[in-house]
Amino acid sequence: MKRLNFDAHFVDLFNHTNDLIHFVDMDSRILTVNPAWVRNLGFSLEEVKGKCIYDFIDLDYSDMYLSYRQDVISKKEASEIEFCFKAKDGEQVIVDGQVGCVYEEEEPVYTRGVFRNITAKKQAETWLERSQRRLNAFLTSAPSAVIVIDSQQTILEWNPKAEQIFGFSADEVLGQKLADKIIPLEYREKHTRGMLHFLKTGEGPVLNKTVELTALNKLGKRFPINLSISNVRVENEWLFIGFISDITEHKLLQEENIRQESQILQSKLLDQKKDEFLSMASHELKTPLTSLKAYVQLIEKAAAEGKPVQLPFVGKASSNILRLESLIADLLDVSKIKANKIHYNFETFSFKEMLEESVESIRFSTYTHSIILENYIDVICFADKPRIEQVVQNLISNAIKYSPEAEKVLINSELINGQVRVSVRDFGIGIDNQNIKHLFKRFWRVENGDMKFQGLGIGLYISKEIIERHQGSLWVESEPGKGSTFYFSLPLSAS
Numbered sequence: 001m002k003r004l005n006f007d008a009h010f011v012d013l014f015n016h017t018n019d020l021i022h023f024v025d026m027d028s029r030i031l032t033v034n035p036a037w038v039r040n041l042g043f044s045l046e047e048v049k050g051k052c053i054y055d056f057i058d059l060d061y062s063d064m065y066l067s068y069r070q071d072v073i074s075k076k077e078a079s080e081i082e083f084c085f086k087a088k089d090g091e092q093v094i095v096d097g098q099v100g101c102v103y104e105e106e107e108p109v110y111t112r113g114v115f116r117n118i119t120a121k122k123q124a125e126t127w128l129e130r131s132q133r134r135l136n137a138f139l140t141s142a143p144s145a146v147i148v149i150d151s152q153q154t155i156l157e158w159n160p161k162a163e164q165i166f167g168f169s170a171d172e173v174l175g176q177k178l179a180d181k182i183i184p185l186e187y188r189e190k191h192t193r194g195m196l197h198f199l200k201t202g203e204g205p206v207l208n209k210t211v212e213l214t215a216l217n218k219l220g221k222r223f224p225i226n227l228s229i230s231n232v233r234v235e236n237e238w239l240f241i242g243f244i245s246d247i248t249e250h251k252l253l254q255e256e257n258i259r260q261e262s263q264i265l266q267s268k269l270l271d272q273k274k275d276e277f278l279s280m281a282s283h284e285l286k287t288p289l290t291s292l293k294a295y296v297q298l299i300e301k302a303a304a305e306g307k308p309v310q311l312p313f314v315g316k317a318s319s320n321i322l323r324l325e326s327l328i329a330d331l332l333d334v335s336k337i338k339a340n341k342i343h344y345n346f347e348t349f350s351f352k353e354m355l356e357e358s359v360e361s362i363r364f365s366t367y368t369h370s371i372i373l374e375n376y377i378d379v380i381c382f383a384d385k386p387r388i389e390q391v392v393q394n395l396i397s398n399a400i401k402y403s404p405e406a407e408k409v410l411i412n413s414e415l416i417n418g419q420v421r422v423s424v425r426d427f428g429i430g431i432d433n434q435n436i437k438h439l440f441k442r443f444w445r446v447e448n449g450d451m452k453f454q455g456l457g458i459g460l461y462i463s464k465e466i467i468e469r470h471q472g473s474l475w476v477e478s479e480p481g482k483g484s485t486f487y488f489s490l491p492l493s494a495s
């Protein structure tokens with residue numbers, strides 16, 4: 001064995017460096033190794049000296065090391081190598097470094113290897129690679145669009161789902177400003193302001209929450225999204241990660257559900273109103289019928305006893321017949337409206353006279369209220385006169401019925417934009433806003449607590465139909481507890 005001749009400094013370096021150093025003779029026997037070598041691989045110097053170097057090299061790397069060493073010996077130059085030793089406990093020790101060859105009189109005498117243990121670094125690298133691979137897999141298969149931007153709003157990450165949702169490929173958007181691509185014009189300034197506010201104060205009202213927003217796709221089409229944003233600080237810079245899902249279908253479904261639910265509710269309500277109507281209708285029909293029966297019996301009794309017929313009884317009987325007639329006519333009107341079978345007979349008439357006649361006929365039937373015709377216009381109208389009368393009478397009789405504490409009902413008519421406008425004002429119970437929108441529906445009656453008003457909930461429905469078939473409109477303004485004003489407007493010539 002060759003004796004090595006180090007001077008003291010080199011011995012010190014040899015003993016204290018962290019690098020692994022070995023000397024190997026031309027028969028591949030280890031001449032010596034330094035303490036770092038012994039420490040890193042876990043053998044004692046005695047276990048190593050004189051042994052073949054390949055016994056300490058991981059089997060997978062021994063061929064590579066052998067040819068590298070031979071290369072070094074023959075070419076007389078040392079290049080870098082990375083390979084694995086096998087430690088005493090069987091673990092791989094990854095190193096990189098150089099082997100050099102020492103010659104005497106042109107003859108190779110031994111080789112010298114100096115290596116650095118890079119196991120930990122390598123393991124960290126592979127961990128990083130693995131986590132990068134995992135991250136890529138996550139980004140590729142994520143069910144949401146994942147978009148990463150920096151504080152200048154530059155797009156840094158754009159996964160395949162983002163490509164699918166927004167229609168932009170990653171190449172088209174990476175490095176571009178987010179706002180220019182997917183944020184609708186009217187929200188861009190707000191977005192920039194929000195970002196600046198965050199950078200200044202650290203506050204972001206939309207951070208770490210899910211918010212519903214509108215976004216733009218490549219074709220400029222707007223669509224609803226759910227967005228959750230998280231922020232992270234990486235290498236002294238804020239990054240914002242947005243998780244986005246397209247909720248167009250979800251929204252449509254939601255709207256459809258709401259529509260269906262409200263339809264079900266409406267039809268339930270209508271069913272309920274129909275039931276109420278049936279019981280009200282039988283009651284409404286029964287009342288005049290019972291009176292009628294009683295008066296007819298009295299008349300019959302008088303006739304049987306040979307007494308003179310009492311005229312007031314006859315009057316009462318015929319007014320009950322009229323009441324029955326009008327109830328039946330209303331009911332028939334409802335079914336005619338449903339079947340679209342109401343025929344209108346248009347004629348020319350004086351609107352003023354029609355109004356006076358209607359008011360007059362109602363005046364006879366009320367002792368409680370004064371019906372005051374405040375203002376009227378004197379115009380000639382072309383419409384179905386009995387049907388318009390029916391509307392006026394219905395509004396006035398409602399005004400009387402729903403203002404039991406009041407004493408008057410005010411009627412006005414005026415000409416506005418070539419249309420006659422009639423108003424019927426009462427000072428009664430009024431109607432709250434919630435009911436106003438339903439008032440003109442079939443069978444709709446407002447629940448009035450204790451106060452029971454008789455009626456079938458069809459008068460306004462019929463009136464509205466009549467007015468609309470004359471190209472006019474019927475509406476109401478009302479304040480609960482103060483009274484209501486029903487209006488209708490009618491073109492002078494409505495055919």
Ligand code: ADP
Binds near residue numbers: 455
């Ligand atoms: P009804 O036979 O029940 O009076 P209508 O169709 O004429 O039927 O009216 C529908 C509902 O509108 C009534 O049940 C009542 O609740 C409300 N209503 C109509 N007119 C008035 C009014 N002048 N003041 C307060 N409520 C009214």
